[in-house]
Amino acid sequence: ARAELRVRVRLPGGQVTEESLQADSGSDCISLELRTADGALVTLTADFRQEVKIFRALILGELERGQSQFQALCFVTRLHRNEIIPSESMAKLRQKNPRTVRQAEEVRGLEHLSMDVAVNFSKGAQLSSHIHNVCAEAKEAIYTREEDVKFWLEKGVDGSMFEVLPQTSDLPDLQRCKLCADRWKPCICSYSLSIEWYPCMLKYCKSRDAGGKVSSYKCGIRSCQKGYTFDYYVPQKQLCLWDEET
Template sequence: MAKLRQKNPRTVRQAEEVRGLEHLSMDVAVNFSKGAQLSSHIHNVCAEAKEAIYTREEDVKFWLEKGVDGSMFEVLPQTADLPGLQRCRLSSELWKPCICSYSLSIEWYPCMLKYCKSRDAAGKVSSYKCGIRSCQKGYTFDYYVPQKQLCLWDEET
């Protein structure tokens, strides 16, 4: 991928394949001060979210198998644990806990090699690499917040 060059880098591109929406439940909080054990990039990428870094329970299991310190993770309350817990966009009380949603769409990214077919002089069909296939992917992240005030962007969706 590092060797790829685009002929028209300023062109607005459309994805050739739409990979759909993936719904992820972020049910574990990560201690920001210990996050460097997971990635050296956390302090730069998540600098504004010092108190609110989330991940999935299945990711935690993977990291624990790799020997990461488990004290950096805190399992968050789930809808089943708190029967009155509702989605933030449906809640009218600003100071009650709720489930917040954040959506992200990656409109265009290179996702695989593209193969084209050609015929030789004898008529035999062969395939060759002729470019990069592009994809689009969407994500929705749901996570617990102790008060709706921490999820005001979810009002509009």
């Protein structure tokens, strides 16, 4: 059964955006979607069964600089236990007042990830069936990291879907895109996103029955905010025009 909740969330610049949270306890996955202040659409899909997280960003292109209407990126990482509440708990979430503007109770540290492996779109369904839908616009831009690949290989995932990308150690003159003057040269691009509000933990309360026996029960959620920065190889700087010195 799919359940959807829409919450109003305050962005760092003070603007209010609507975030959609969907839970499907049947396929044991959840997804969150929000539009950021610069117009990008960010989606996080958590596939609990496969222990996979998929971040997708649809970034508005700069048409006057020869870019397409939007650019899609997919970053796939390992989903750890207790990062986010289970899908069946998410499916039961309700809010008393849908007009309330929410701000996360806890800010979790920024995670900086080096995405050094490309994922083959047509084979990606073996890693998570959601890659096929979520990353359809980002077929040529699905990234993960070597340490997560090792974990999935141990679980029996087919290794032929992964391709290690060029690193600074292979190409000594490979620079960060923001330092690279030539638009057509390869470089290391950096993209940052933030999940402004998500249910990261269940809260438990204690109750005492007539005989004095104490029991605990779920009585709500704790909300978190978390930022991510992904570094990854691009064959030309033109694919990374947001990452410039301003």
